[in-house]
Amino acid sequence: MSDQKVSMADFESLLNEQLLNYRNGFDPGERVKGVVTNITPEYVILDVRAKREGMVPVEDLTSPEEEEVRVAIGDVVDVVFSGMSNGAFLFTSKISSKSAVDRSFQDAYSRGMPVEGKVEKEINGGYEVSVNGQRAFCPFSQINLFRQDDEVYIGKTFMFMISEYDHDERGVNVIVSRRQLMEQERELQRLELVEDLFVGMIAPGTVTRIMEFGVFVDLGGAEGLIPTREVAWARDAKIEEVVKPGDKVEVEIKALDWDANRISLSLRGAQGDPWDDVVAKYPVGSVCIGKITKVERFGAFAEIGDGVEGLIPISKLGNGRRLMSAREVVSEGDEIELQVEEIDTERRRISLKPMDRRFEKLDTGELSVGSKVEGFVESIQPFGIFVRLSETQTGLLHISETEIPKGGNPAAKLELKFPPAEKITVVVKSIEGERIALTVPALWESRSGSEEDEVSISAWNKSNASAASLGSLGSLFDGL
Numbered sequence: 001m002s003d004q005k006v007s008m009a010d011f012e013s014l015l016n017e018q019l020l021n022y023r024n025g026f027d028p029g030e031r032v033k034g035v036v037t038n039i040t041p042e043y044v045i046l047d048v049r050a051k052r053e054g055m056v057p058v059e060d061l062t063s064p065e066e067e068e069v070r071v072a073i074g075d076v077v078d079v080v081f082s083g084m085s086n087g088a089f090l091f092t093s094k095i096s097s098k099s100a101v102d103r104s105f106q107d108a109y110s111r112g113m114p115v116e117g118k119v120e121k122e123i124n125g126g127y128e129v130s131v132n133g134q135r136a137f138c139p140f141s142q143i144n145l146f147r148q149d150d151e152v153y154i155g156k157t158f159m160f161m162i163s164e165y166d167h168d169e170r171g172v173n174v175i176v177s178r179r180q181l182m183e184q185e186r187e188l189q190r191l192e193l194v195e196d197l198f199v200g201m202i203a204p205g206t207v208t209r210i211m212e213f214g215v216f217v218d219l220g221g222a223e224g225l226i227p228t229r230e231v232a233w234a235r236d237a238k239i240e241e242v243v244k245p246g247d248k249v250e251v252e253i254k255a256l257d258w259d260a261n262r263i264s265l266s267l268r269g270a271q272g273d274p275w276d277d278v279v280a281k282y283p284v285g286s287v288c289i290g291k292i293t294k295v296e297r298f299g300a301f302a303e304i305g306d307g308v309e310g311l312i313p314i315s316k317l318g319n320g321r322r323l324m325s326a327r328e329v330v331s332e333g334d335e336i337e338l339q340v341e342e343i344d345t346e347r348r349r350i351s352l353k354p355m356d357r358r359f360e361k362l363d364t365g366e367l368s369v370g371s372k373v374e375g376f377v378e379s380i381q382p383f384g385i386f387v388r389l390s391e392t393q394t395g396l397l398h399i400s401e402t403e404i405p406k407g408g409n410p411a412a413k414l415e416l417k418f419p420p421a422e423k424i425t426v427v428v429k430s431i432e433g434e435r436i437a438l439t440v441p442a443l444w445e446s447r448s449g450s451e452e453d454e455v456s457i458s459a460w461n462k463s464n465a466s467a468a469s470l471g472s473l474g475s476l477f478d479g480l
Helices: 002-020 105-111 178-196 274-281 357-361 410-417 441-479
Strands: 031-039 043-047 054-057 076-085 088-092 115-123 126-131 134-139 157-168 171-177 202-211 214-218 223-227 248-257 262-266 287-296 299-305 308-313 335-344 349-354 372-381 384-388 394-398 423-432 435-439
Touching: 031 054, 043 076, 054 076, 105 157, 115 134, 126 171, 134 157, 157 178, 171 178, 223 248, 274 299, 274 308, 287 308, 299 335, 299 349, 308 335, 372 410, 394 423, 423 441, 435 441
Parallel strands: 054 088, 134 171, 223 262, 308 349, 394 435
Antiparallel strands: 031 043, 031 076, 043 054, 076 088, 115 126, 115 157, 126 134, 157 171, 202 214, 202 248, 214 223, 248 262, 287 299, 287 335, 299 308, 335 349, 372 384, 372 423, 384 394, 423 435
16 A cells, blocks of 8 residues: 555656646747647647647648648657647647748638748838748737837847738738737736736746836736835835836736736835844844935934834924924935834834934933033923933933022923023932932032031030030039
8 A cells, every 4th residue: 555655656756747847838930849649630639748739730731642641640740839729739830930931821811820021121100021032011019019129120030920911903912910929829828827826926027118107017928017116115216216128027926816907016025025124134222324204293204224114203303492393303305313212013113213422422420419410401391301411311400400480481481591402511419210300500509508507507516515514514613
């Protein structure tokens, strides 16, 4: 039983290996060697080492003298691919891609067989094509599936289908189309794509056209659209700076609708999501250059990398000054130095703040009660001022510690005396955990003097207590 399983597995492996070497399709006019496997009243069936069998009309392989098929099963024949017929590859043996056409235009037209022609020159409305020494006309629209530079075709030889054939007083009029053959091949490729493509896969393609709304890409049998938003991760990327017609690209399949013949693609999706390594690339505390992309009432968005944006809250933009709008300090397109404060990968959000180099010159050292330090006014509240002492330390200068007289608008009075972002000198009044209470030097010095006086008076009282007792005793002695 196990031997049988092994042999079946080996057979499947050999079969898959053989299928890998089989052709999916052929180019119009391509010469192929095929082995005759069957002969029917209408067709000679060939093995052309492809995933579909080949067929040649019986009359193509019939001897005109004896009117009998001149091939037998097992014979190898040279044939030329001409198109598809009922899901099989259709070949002919009477037209060569390397020699002159063996049959007349009439026969090729009536049978729908391809002919070989050389594009001689461009004429009004199309090209002059030479077929077996005879002149034919190919319109611009029929030379290719997609419009290219007209000079690309001059002097080249292609296979054509005869789309129109008639006679008039001037002779034979022949109109040929290369596009018909290409569409036949394309239909075959499309059938392959229907089986092979799936949403989420990365597929190769060729850029065919660039429009205002996106980029069209030929997948080899079907055309898909990359919407503008899917061209690049960068918000302000210009399509023409990313791709151009003829570029070979890899795209991600975003949606497939074969009934409507619509395929949605993504160029940026095939390049990977920049948020996958955002933590490693922009760790908390790191400094980067950001470009302002959008300004809102609550702050400004800045792009720090292709497809990676963060928010600068309005409270971080004014250097302590109250802003009515972020536009007071930044505009779209501005580039500023930023520091990453927080990253939320699940919600794809980054909190940023402008890098303030002012603190690099501040040397607060180890803070202690009574130490005199410098800081910058960060924000003003009705109850006092927050003073930034370093990158990580902020203290509160309470309004009671500012010698501001009572009455009126306290915040306005504080702002007048301590302008936002101004450097001021303060004294550490107390430290409780992360809370640092501050005072102004004048108040600290006056309080320090008062405490010294109290200490002196207290010491004097203690020293005079014994003196008073001795004085009383002396008085007693005097009395005696």
